[in-house]
Amino acid sequence: MLYSTTTAPAKRARLRASLATGNLQRFPGAFNPLSAKLIEQEGFEGVYISGAVLSADLGLPDIGLTTLTEVAGRAQQIARVTDLPAIVDADTGFGEPMNVARTIQTLEDAGLAGCHIEDQVNPKRCGHLDGKAVVGLDVAVRRIKAAVDARRDPDFLVMARTDVRAIEGLDAAVDRAKALVDAGADAIFPEAMRTLAEFAAIRAAVDVPVLANMTEFGKSELFTVEQLADVGINIAIFPVSLLRIAMGAARSALRTLAEEGSLTSRLGDMQHRSELYELLDYESYNHFDSSIFTYEP
Template sequence: MNHQHTLTILPGVYDGLGASIARHVGAKAVYASGGAIARSFGLPDLGLVSMTEMASRLESIVCAFDGTVFADGDTGYGDTQHVRRMVQMFEAAGIKGVHIEDQSFPKRCGHLEGKSLISKDSMCRKIESAVKARRADDFLIIGRNDAIAIEGFAMAISRAQSMVESGADIVFIEAPETAEQVESIPGFFEVPVLINMFPGGKTPYTSPDSLEGFGYRYMIVPSDVQRACIQATESVLRSIVEKGNSESVSDLLSPLGDRDRFVDQDRWLEES
């Protein structure tokens, strides 16, 4: 996917409904956010969702979406053998790419403090295992590293280069901290580079046009959709609990027609 010099934007989704809405509004690719999926279980983004739980959720996202799905593989759920099984399960679920990161367990959201890393050699073995495990060459292995906050920018570049040498198809350096870092990262690599861009994170906001000009090929926006849902859900629930109805927040409610349209109800009824 995307061998051209253009930027593919992947909005983050975490269930079949979000994937279906993304399809209806014209998205060509989506990102199955591990953090958002964890929060949909009522859990923080600390590596608490199992491999099988994630694979099941990916199946529902793929079934609801007509396009490319990239997924968050966290740390690979263990050692190289776990990485191998994860790649096989996620590829069977129908996604087109997965990123694996070099945090030690328990992992944290990439924009939180207190992260720690496994060794560069251990991470490279995980990438090698992932490459060997895939059945199709066009299933993309994305090497993510979180080294900037721990070992510095130069080491993050070095770790990413080692992942590419081990077979990673795409580079993902998490949480660049300055505009200069954001601009310079793609120039270090001949493979495509992915960036995580969302409001409130450590990375300074950079427009899609600028990112494309710098050489990025993929931009994920992992949590904006869920953050909007969290705020709307809290407001509606608070109104129902305190007032017994949602009249005061009715502007937050989807019209019934849209509710049914986004899950293709008419098509299902026609085929029944």
């Protein structure tokens, strides 16, 4: 009832333990708290909170327009309703190294299990668009060092994302990944890898967990979790998938409503009221209310 009974430190410890097994962890992207509950109900290992989704939820493009307050607030709403660990996209850390430090502590307070900080310049662009630019290695390293130094819970996962592959090539991405691990990164997120061999090259270069971003319509081929596991990937995220499917279904339903005047023909496509109530655990709320409201006039 209400929020998760699993504490944030326990979720972080769970994520660390899961990564230590070497098994691939599947993190679908939640676009709101309700979808996070569905991800848990369907048996996935974690919840991902995408910066692109948070921007889109506000009707904005993913170009660094969101603030730390907006991201942390929405991420907290999502993370607190599930027992699963949640990782959030923290973009470039919302500023210089001191801002990165504040970002980490704010996300810790919001109950996240971890985040990733990227090496793009401000303002950033979606990682699968052309025209990106990255900061120098010295700046990228300072961001990660600031993040690691700022955290108070050693289990909070500080992941370094690098976008350098699309700009300078795979060799540069490998070199940067190594440097970011040396700076203290707990995991590496190599953005816009094009092949399994490229993921394998990053995997071979570092001794920390590696994340694969399986976003549709991007630079990377959509590999299966089995294919990713075979090359040693530890986390697979599907950041915008549920939002894209939900928006596609919503558009289709609106067109049906416009054409037919009702949605009777689409009832089979909808989540039933009983399923929604089960997901929301209505019964627990009813029990709680009846057990304390004992006043009789």
